[in-house]
Structures are given as structure tokens and as C-alpha cells.
Amino acid sequence: MGVVTLLTDFGLADTxxxxxxxxxxxxxxxxxxVDLTHAVPPQDVFAGAFLLWTxxxxxxxxxxxxxxxxxxxxxxxxxxxARSGRGDFFVGPDNGLLVPALDRLGxxxxxxxxxxGQYWRQTQSSTFHGRDIFAPVAAHLANGVALADxxxxxxxxxxxxxxxxxxxxxxxLHVDAYGNLITNLRRAASASIQGQRARFVSHYAAxxxxxLIALVGSSGLLEIAVRDxxxxxxxxxxxxxxxxxxx
Amino acid sequence: MGVVTLLTDFGLADTxxxxxxxxxxxxxxxxxxVDLTHAVPPQDVFAGAFLLWTxxxxxxxxxxxxxxxxxxxxxxxxxxxARSGRGDFFVGPDNGLLVPALDRLGxxxxxxxxxxGQYWRQTQSSTFHGRDIFAPVAAHLANGVALADxxxxxxxxxxxxxxxxxxxxxxxLHVDAYGNLITNLRRAASASIQGQRARFVSHYAAxxxxxLIALVGSSGLLEIAVRDxxxxxxxxxxxxxxxxxxx
Amino acid sequence: MGVVTLLTDFGLADTxxxxxxxxxxxxxxxxxxVDLTHAVPPQDVFAGAFLLWTxxxxxxxxxxxxxxxxxxxxxxxxxxxARSGRGDFFVGPDNGLLVPALDRLGxxxxxxxxxxGQYWRQTQSSTFHGRDIFAPVAAHLANGVALADxxxxxxxxxxxxxxxxxxxxxxxLHVDAYGNLITNLRRAASASIQGQRARFVSHYAAxxxxxLIALVGSSGLLEIAVRDxxxxxxxxxxxxxxxxxxx
Numbered sequence: 001m002g003v004v005t006l007l008t009d010f011g012l013a014d015t016x017x018x019x020x021x022x023x024x025x026x027x028x029x030x031x032x033x034v035d036l037t038h039a040v041p042p043q044d045v046f047a048g049a050f051l052l053w054t055x056x057x058x059x060x061x062x063x064x065x066x067x068x069x070x071x072x073x074x075x076x077x078x079x080x081x082a083r084s085g086r087g088d089f090f091v092g093p094d095n096g097l098l099v100p101a102l103d104r105l106g107x108x109x110x111x112x113x114x115x116x117g118q119y120w121r122q123t124q125s126s127t128f129h130g131r132d133i134f135a136p137v138a139a140h141l142a143n144g145v146a147l148a149d150x151x152x153x154x155x156x157x158x159x160x161x162x163x164x165x166x167x168x169x170x171x172x173l174h175v176d177a178y179g180n181l182i183t184n185l186r187r188a189a190s191a192s193i194q195g196q197r198a199r200f201v202s203h204y205a206a207x208x209x210x211x212l213i214a215l216v217g218s219s220g221l222l223e224i225a226v227r228d229x230x231x232x233x234x235x236x237x238x239x240x241x242x243x244x245x246x247x
Numbered sequence: 248m249g250v251v252t253l254l255t256d257f258g259l260a261d262t263x264x265x266x267x268x269x270x271x272x273x274x275x276x277x278x279x280x281v282d283l284t285h286a287v288p289p290q291d292v293f294a295g296a297f298l299l300w301t302x303x304x305x306x307x308x309x310x311x312x313x314x315x316x317x318x319x320x321x322x323x324x325x326x327x328x329a330r331s332g333r334g335d336f337f338v339g340p341d342n343g344l345l346v347p348a349l350d351r352l353g354x355x356x357x358x359x360x361x362x363x364g365q366y367w368r369q370t371q372s373s374t375f376h377g378r379d380i381f382a383p384v385a386a387h388l389a390n391g392v393a394l395a396d397x398x399x400x401x402x403x404x405x406x407x408x409x410x411x412x413x414x415x416x417x418x419x420l421h422v423d424a425y426g427n428l429i430t431n432l433r434r435a436a437s438a439s440i441q442g443q444r445a446r447f448v449s450h451y452a453a454x455x456x457x458x459l460i461a462l463v464g465s466s467g468l469l470e471i472a473v474r475d476x477x478x479x480x481x482x483x484x485x486x487x488x489x490x491x492x493x494x
Numbered sequence: 495m496g497v498v499t500l501l502t503d504f505g506l507a508d509t510x511x512x513x514x515x516x517x518x519x520x521x522x523x524x525x526x527x528v529d530l531t532h533a534v535p536p537q538d539v540f541a542g543a544f545l546l547w548t549x550x551x552x553x554x555x556x557x558x559x560x561x562x563x564x565x566x567x568x569x570x571x572x573x574x575x576a577r578s579g580r581g582d583f584f585v586g587p588d589n590g591l592l593v594p595a596l597d598r599l600g601x602x603x604x605x606x607x608x609x610x611g612q613y614w615r616q617t618q619s620s621t622f623h624g625r626d627i628f629a630p631v632a633a634h635l636a637n638g639v640a641l642a643d644x645x646x647x648x649x650x651x652x653x654x655x656x657x658x659x660x661x662x663x664x665x666x667l668h669v670d671a672y673g674n675l676i677t678n679l680r681r682a683a684s685a686s687i688q689g690q691r692a693r694f695v696s697h698y699a700a701x702x703x704x705x706l707i708a709l710v711g712s713s714g715l716l717e718i719a720v721r722d723x724x725x726x727x728x729x730x731x732x733x734x735x736x737x738x739x740x741x
Contacts, residue, residue, distance in 0.1 A: 003519055013424035015302035018283035022305035025250055036512035055509035058516035074450020126450040128465035131305055177507035203568020203620040218622035260671035262549035265530035269552035272497055321697020373697040375712035
């Protein structure tokens with residue numbers, strides 16, 4: 001019995017995450033639950049997709065990942081589950097949220113639209129598919145139910161991608177909670193952003209306090225940071241802004 | 248060995264929740280711990296009771312629920328444990344916190360005042376009964392100790408209730424972290440609040456951005472919401488304000 | 495298979511904590527993970543050390559504690575693991591973070607510098623030793639690997655201490671999320687801080703709303719608090735400020 005991870009935009013102030021977990025443990029009592037984050041900005045599917053992408057590689061191979069950033073809940077958007085080349089399972093809405101993480105773990109080997117209601121909560125609300133559809137399906141996958149039993153084969157929507165690049169032209173993919181600017185560049189080099197130079201360093205302690213620096217972060221991507229400060233505040237940069245490698 | 252859920256007003260900035268969990272796992276090492284929420288507004292017993300009410304139905308039947316919102320800790324308020332009709336156990340202060348959730352799971356089948364100190368931490372602080380009394384008792388219940396062994400039969404205090412209604416007159420029970428106004432009405436209908444009309448929709452995506460809407464939420468209660476916004480901010484409504492069904 | 499606790503300054507908005515957990519469960523799938531807190535102020539090693547000190551006594555004896563508040567990551571600061579007199583293990587940077595908690599659990603019985611890379615992630619980033627070194631090492635300790643196999647004996651750095659005192663002169667060790675001022679004094683007495691008198695009470699409910707009080711908190715230390723308010727806001731006191739026992 002394996003790991004089930006959870007990533008949502010529910011926050012922790014209400015009991016929505018607790019209800020997801022209760023729904024999973026009701027069906028798969030021996031599952032080990034791991035929170036990836038529940039602080040995805042509300043309904044920001046791209047941010048959720050990026051955060052899921054950052055986290056899945058460190059999870060045990062074969063984990064089940066439930067992700068819920070779902071502005072279209074209750075509409076005609078599909079509910080889906082998929083298996084990656086590495087053997088992890090993903091469950092969530094078909095709005096692009098799952099795709100970068102699937103690609104990171106060897107691509108999408110198989111995907112289904114969730115249509116088999118016997119694997120869901122007996123009655124489903126129109127606002128909380130996380131608890132009523134995704135969580136039960138994830139629990140059944142953790143119990144060993146075959147993906148093909150959960151629904152019909154489907155091609156996942158790909159409304160965006162996390163396009164990693166060797167540069168020299170790149171962009172900010174994500175601004176983290178400390179104001180670090182994570183770029184889509186995988187080179188170890190100094191960089192320019194908003195007209196300011198960020199000197200390459202190999203680790204934080206090599207920077208001066210307050211200095212704008214570039215370093216390779218834990219996901220292998222170049223990050224623009226300020227030692228003991230916020231690069232987002234210092235540069236004014238936001239997601240999508242251009243970054244250029246120097247030298 | 249089952250699930251032990253936790254709901255408190257401790258927040259996550261200190262280690263109080265971690266200490267609760269350590270105390271439980273010391274006695275019941277195979278328990279599966281689930282956080283419902285730790286962001287109950289400090290000492291707001293009614294909000295804690297409502298949030299517990301929202302969460303317990305999704306938990307596995309037979310779970311043990313520890314809830315600590317306890318402004319009277321150290322005073323003469325009783326410490327109690329109870330069993331619901333569904334077979335879940337509840338542990339916490341006797342201030343009304345546990346009662347709505349008990350009622351939701353089939354009512355209170357049995358309740359005791361916690362008097363048997365051999366099931367507590369060896370020494371108890373006067374400020375942290377969560378760690379020193381409630382957590383150890385919950386762990387013993389998870390281990391199969393009988394409720395009747397923990398203390399003397401008691402009638403629980405009922406200083407308030409979560410009174411669900413068919414309307415047309417209702418009120419706001421809770422304002423969630425997104426500014427959604429959860430009412431005590433279980434009807435699917437448009438509603439009026441603070442002189443504004445909230446149009447009934449079946450799901451969020453059916454609303455216009457910025458529109459005040461009414462929809463049936465994940466607990467089966469009518470919620471007043473704003474797509475991509477805060478109904479609390481738009482209407483100025485707070486807990487207790489009147490809501491009237493339209494149709 | 496036992497408990498692995500986690501304490502960091504990573505926050506919960508990103509997936510860093512989730513990646514730590516994935517790294518642990520990849521190696522020790524049956525470990526029970528417990529969050530102590532992830533809200534240590536960024537890079538505040540003393541605050542992290544104090545919070546770890548508050549939490550470890552309630553954990554099951556023999557637990558493994560991973561702590562990451564690590565401004566020197568990637569520099570020449572050592573990575574270490576240690577065993578306490580009680581038999582708990584600690585893993586983290588050698589910057590003082592682990593020492594007060596070790597002392598609380600019977601002192602440091604054995605410590606090693608982590609030098610045996612076969613117990614680490616295959617490739618290590620220079621910014622995230624939590625995931626790449628500390629988490630895998632903690633998982634191997636939970637699996638029963640001997641401390642001596644992980645590296646060479648080392649004397650831990652002790653750049654500060656949590657010096658508990660009987661008074662009458664003491665200081666503020668920590669300001670918690672509610673504005674309570676936790677002192678280094680273990681006496682039950684009224685106290686003076688910033689020229690204001692804090693009356694001793696045995697529990698919160700014995701105070702008047704808004705009254706500045708002193709009471710013995712859950713760690714056995716005298717705390718200055720305000721019922722339904724913030725002692726930090728009322729007194730202006732910060733960490734390090736003097737406190738004097740009265741009578």
C-alpha cells in the first residue's frame with residue numbers, strides 16, 4: 001500500500017483538505033498521505049501545474065497524486081486519471097493541471113476519463129469533486145484497481161506546457177513564497193531581468209546580503225533570488241517576465 | 248488501528264499541533280493522523296463546532312476525533328469524551344464544541360467526563376489539556392479502551408446548535424477563507440442577503456465573474472458566493488446575518 | 495518502524511516540505527511523518543532551535559527528528575546527525591539548531607558529520623540539502639542504519655543555548671504566534687516586563703480580558719500573556735528583552 005499525495009488550492013483554513021483525506025482513508029485505510037501544498041493561488045491552474053511538476057520526482061515511484069485546481073468543477077470539463085511512464089498515477093480535472101508532472105515522469109502512458117461511478121462517492125456534490133470523485137478514485141488506484149476499469153481512454157488537454165530551455169532567452173515560470181523567481185532556464189549562469197544583473201553563485205551563503213543573484217535551484221532550474229530578501233520585490237518581476245542569460 | 252482526526256485553534260506557527268501528535272503516537276503508534284484544520288479563529292467555539300460538523304461525515308466510520316477550542320482550559324469546565332450513533336469517538340472540552348458533529352453522526356450514544364487520570368499524561372499542565380489529557384485519551388480509544396473506562400457518565404452541555412432549516416428565513420453560519428457565506432438553509436434557491444440578490448446556479452462555472460450567486464455547497468448547505476471574489480466583502484455580511492430564500 | 499518529525503523554515507506555500515516527505519518515504523515507506531512546524535522565521539536558527547526544544551519531549555522516544563533552518567547550505571558548514579541520551583536521533587546542519595533539543599532529551603550521546611554519500615540522494619543540489627541529504631539520512635536511521643555508519647565522529651557546534659533559569663532575572667526566549675512571550679524562567683510567579691506588571695494566574699480563564707498575566711506554559715516555562723490579546727503588542731517586548739520575577 002503506497003503513498004497518495006495531495007495538491008490543491010483549498011488552503012488550510014477550512015476542512016476541505018481534511019475531507020479529502022477522510023474520503024481516501026475510508027476506501028484505502030493503509031494509504032500514506034502526503035501534502036504537497038494546498039496554497040496554490042485560487043483557481044491558478046498553471047501555478048498548480050508548476051508546483052506539482054516540482055514535487056513529483058521526489059515522491060516514491062508508483063505514488064498516486066491527487067491534484068485539484070478546478071475552476072470548471074461542475075461544468076463539462078472532464079475528470080481524468082492517468083499513468084506516467086514511471087508508473088505513478090495522477091487524478092484530477094482535465095484542464096492541463098496534471099500534464100507537466102506526467103511529462104516529467106516519463107510522459108503519459110495511459111489516460112482515462114472517469115466515467116465509472118461505482119468508484120465514486122455514492123452522491124456527488126456539484127462543487128466538490130475532489131472529495132466526491134478524485135479522492136475515491138485515487139484510493140481505489142492505491143488499492144490496486146486498474147486504470148482501465150475507471151473509465152474510457154481519453155487524450156488529455158494540453159492548454160499550456162512547462163517549457164524548459166537552454167536559453168539564452170527565458171522567462172519567469174513561478175514566484176515562490178520568498179519572492180524567488182524560478183525561471184524555465186536550466187543553465188548555470190548570470191542573468192538579466194528587468195534591466196538588473198543577477199550574479200551567478202553556487203549557493204546562498206556565497207552572496208552578499210541584499211545582492212541579486214542567480215543560482216540553480218532544487219528543481220534544476222535557474223532561480224533569481226536575493227540573499228535575505230525578495231527578488232520579486234527588488235525587481236518588480238512577475239510570472240511570464242523575460243530573463244536573459246549573460247556570458 | 249484507525250484514524251484520529253485533529254481540529255484546533257492552535258495555528259501552525261508553533262509546535263502545539265506537533266506535540267499533540269507526538270502524544271498520540273507515543274500511545275497509539277499505528278494510528279493514522281488527519282488534520283481537519285488548525286485555523287479555527289482563536290477561542291471561537293462556535294466556529295470550531297461548525298468546522299468539525301463539516302468534516303466528520305467524510306471520515307472513516309469509527310474514527311476518533313480530537314477537538315480543542317478551549318477558552319476555559321484549567322477552569323472548572325469538564326473534559327469529556329463521547330461516542331456517536333455511527334460509532335465515531337469525540338474527545339475535547341465540554342463547551343458545545345463536539346455536539347453538532349455528534350448530532351450529525353447519529354447523535355450522542357454515550358458520554359463520559361474524563362476522570363481516570365491513568366489514561367492521561369503523567370503530569371498535566373494547566374494550559375495544554377490537548378496534549379496532556381485529550382490526546383492520550385484519544386490514543387487509548389484508538390487502541391480499543393472502552394469509553395466507560397475513561398470516566399463517569401455525563402450529559403454534554405449544549406450552549407448552541409447548528410440548526411439546519413428549509414427556510415425561507417435563515418442565517419449565515421460561517422464565513423470561509425474565501426469569503427463564501429455558508430448558510431443554515433438546505434434548499435436550492437436564489438436568496439437575498441443584505442438587500443442584494445444572489446442568483447441560484449448549480450456550479451461556479453455557470454456564474455459570471457463578479458456575480459453574487461447562491462449554490463449548494465459540499466455540506467449540502469446553501470452558500471452565497473462570488474465567482475472569483477468574496478461574498479463577505481461584496482455584501483458586508485458576517486456570521487449571524489439574515490438570509491432569505493427567493494423563488 | 496517509527497516516527498520521523500520535521501521542522502523547517504520552508505513554509506507551506508511551496509512543495510519543499512512535500513519533497514522532503516517524498517524523499518523519506520522513498521527509503522522508509524513505513525515511517526510515520528509528523529510536522530512539528532514549518533513556520534520558523536526564515537533562517538532564524540535560534541527560533542528553530544527553541545521550537546524544536548519545545549516539541550521533542552512529547553514525541554515517542556526513539557523518534558528521528560529532521561530539522562532544517564540552514565542559512566549556510568552549500569557552504570562549508572557541516573551536515574550532522576546525533577543521538578540523544580533518550581535514544582532519539584537528530585539530523586540537520588551543524589549550526590546550533592539541534593543542540594537545545596538534544597540537551598533536553600538527555601544530552602548528546604553520539605554525533606557524526608555526514609560524509610557517507612551512499613546514504614544520500616544520488617545527486618545533490620547545492621540549495622536543498624534537506625531533501626538530498628538530511629531526509630535520506632533520517633530515513634536510513636528510521637530503517638535501523640547505525641549512526642556510526644553515516645560518517646565520522648564530530649563535536650557539535652554550540653553557538654548559543656536555551657538557558658533555563660530560576661530567576662529572578664530572565665529574558666524573553668520566544669514570541670509565539672499569539673503574541674505570548676515565553677521566558678527562560680521556570681518559576682510560578684508574577685513578573686515585570688517593560689515596566690509593566692504581569693499578575694501570576696494558574697490558567698487563562700482566571701484572568702480578566704485584556705489583563706497582562708504570567709502563567710506557566712506547556713513547556714514548564716513562565717509565559718507573559720494577555721487574555722484575548724497579544725502581550726507582544728501590549729508591552730512592545732521582543733526576543734531577548736529582560737523579565738524580572740516579582741515577590
